[in-house]
Amino acid sequence: MPALDLPTTFVNNVQMPISATALNMLRDAAIALDGWSYRRLAAFDGNSNGYVSHAAGDFRVWWGALRWQTGMTTLWLDGFASGYGSATLKVYLDGSGTAAATITLGTSWSTSIDISSGYNAGDIILIEVRTNGNATKASRYLVQEVFAEPVVVSSSWPGVPTFAGTYDSGRLNQLINACQNLYDRIAAVPIPPTMGHFWVSGTHKVETATLYAGSVQRSQSQDVLRILGTSNIFNDAEHLEVLIDGVLAYTGSTWALNSNNSIDISYTLANSVSDRVYVQIDEVVTNAATNAALFANHEMELNSRFTLHTIRAEAATHYPAASPPTAFAADTSITAATLNSRLNAISTMLSNVKSRLDTATWLWNRAPAVRRRFAIDDHQNSKLALVFTPSFQRFGDRLIVRGKDVSIGWGGRVIEPQDDAWRDYKYHAAQSKSVISGDKADTAEVFLDELDGLYPGQYYQVLGDVYYAAELLS
């Protein structure tokens, strides 16, 4: 669906009639580009294993990957830290034992790494951030953002033509080339997933447990923070809280024991466009009497479970849309003035899209890195295989994925029967397809149209040991 259908090149002075179909392709392209020039963006999952709990000693704070594209020069990382003492963070690329960068920490920190050479287009760069010299369990480290820039395309902006009665190939092809350049720019920016949480374990005690910590970027003025999921409650009373930059921004209604609830939180972002805010989602248990009784009676305690499949910035309702000119009709007389007006309206739409892309460099000049599953070692990585998986709502036509034993799951999650009451919530997808088999890391390019029943707009997960997963428009 997201492919851009453009007409064949126009040719001058060969008795080539101007086709309404061709002009409508340009009109449709302008409409599509106008819509695509706004983009919802998944939150960047930034915290370390177990969020805030870690041992005294060095550990992995963050790991993930991004896909190198021709023209990329710089890898950027930034975040926050507290209680770190004399510790630093070290950044390792592609499994190297030698750090590519050492970050001297402050309350906020950032660093850049030159990646202008040594890679071929499509290479997946593995990134790992580790502490160096961490001495306390009380320290906190947050990676807020990892991305590469610039995003370069091979086509160039041809400008847009003005029509005043001459419909030559120069002007008409200029429209085609303008559409293509805008599309190239939009399609070159990968669409990252939400690091989905599926029946992630909360707590069975009266306490506040952090379920999620990361950041979300307000890319457009219309953006709100949207959190979608479900909860299965095993405490007598609890609710969710969302903190934005450490300040309580949302308090959910109280959930009762054994209730199953939908989570649909929409929070209006008030930060400046282009800025990110720190997002923390907490489970707040106010009454755990039943759980305490079970525990006291030597039965098991049950943590509430949470599924957060989507955490992203998006328009509260929809992004604005330009008004397109009237569609072109074949075999119907039209004055030159009307034809000029409609073609010039397409020019204006394209020009406005270009301005939007140029302005929002924070969105259209960056390729975001993708978080790999939280884990401090392979054992934990395997154990959490079903709990933390990249989650997409299909927008593009193509998925680039690197990892081991990777499959795509869609069409609903089917809970498997359990032998005990621990509620591990083992599940499988109703529909699935293996895309990388075996225990050898590989990169696959998946054409989503080939997955029967996975329609645009539908949710799906990427299961397995996923190093990197991102959609491309086409």
Add this chain to the structure above:
Amino acid sequence: MSIHPISYLIKWKQSGSWVALTSGKITDFAGGAESALSDAGLGFGDKVTTRQTITALRSEVQGQPWARTPFQVVPTVDGSSAVAFVGVNTRASGDAETVTFNCVGMTDDLPNRTKDLYSPMFYRRPVATKTTASSIEDPTDGNYAAGLINWVLWQAGGRPYEQAGSYPTADFYYACDQAVIAPDWAWIAGESGWDEALRLARAAGGQNHQALDGVIRYKQPLLLVGTATYTYADTLAGATDALGVYDKDSPKEEESTGQYFTKIVCSFTPRSARPMQEVINDDTPRKVEPSETITIDLEPQWPITSFLSGATADTLPAEHLTVTRFDGEPAAAFTYTVTQYAQRISIEFTNDELIPVVIYRIIVHGTPVTTGETQTISVGSGTPVMTMEDNIFVQNKAHALQLATMALAFYGTARKTRTITVPYNPARLVGDTVGLTCADMSLTAAPHLVYKIDHEAGEVMTLAMVDVTGIPTVDDYYIVSTSAQAGPKKLAW
């Protein structure tokens, strides 16, 4: 009917050159041309066939090759001279005195000339591109961007008519209009290239003509009908000249509904390029003797747009070609070249070892173009309904709608066909737009498209033509042009 002086020059091609036959030694000739497939000459993808019989004294033609020899006929009537036939002899018969050559136009010979053609993949390229004095028509030119119909005609030995001076010994000439539709993907893979050229014309509208002058033309739909510059009438005053005066008793009229539809149904099968993947895995053992060169042709299931090359663009990755000696050790001395077509990989392999080697496996990775689910659209309403053929080159909804809407504009009116008998005029060709005046039929210079011509020994000819009043022509539409256009006009489909 008045008397018109006629002379004619008949040439045949011997040893690559056109040689005139002595006029006094030609005893008879007759011929004609006809558009086929449809009953009114307006069918998309119609082709025009021409035929000619030439009888000459045996003494004139004895001792020269006859089989598939090209012939050319150039009559002159009332001082007007024009090439009236170009084709090849397909059958010669005769007696002790004379030999009669039965010749057909190049369109009849094209299926023979275009067998087993394999083209590269053409993406979003008009099925035919305008031939001009400077258009690049040679497929080996690095800047080649012509259409697939041009490609087929070139491979068949044709050369662009507008560049005839550069190709004086060409087997035939072709001239193409710019097609109005470009399929997503177009290619030829071993089928008859000419049949595919006709299929392309049906996918884009238009016709592949060969008129009596021997030039094979692709005409785009809006140029099928031009402006009439010659008028036939039953009086000299009403006709353009004396050759335009028809026999008063000759006009015949017919209205057939075989090409009349009010609803058009068209199907399409989407095609998409897929990511690089294994498209050939051939494990047929092939022994190659020392210094021997063999050609291996492999065909992937789907056409491909490109293949994964090795160290150079015409090789495979080393691990994709397994060549060993008899003792199982890898062969070290061999050379090969890979040539890629849309649906064929051709490998020319030479064993440079001093001992035989065996090619055990060839793997090719490529980007295939695969099909989606066939879908159908329709335009218009009521009956009669025309279901267009399943055409491999119609690959998206927009294309199907364009084609069906265009067809409806051509076939949505029942059209009359008319025949007249007039003095022979070699300047009149199938595909000409002429005016017809006939008081009895209430016609005054009404535009007609000539779709069939028969003549006998260059004396009289019968013209069959279709009334094209109201049919869309390029003048009705805005065109892509460097000149300003005032309008109002229409946009095409």
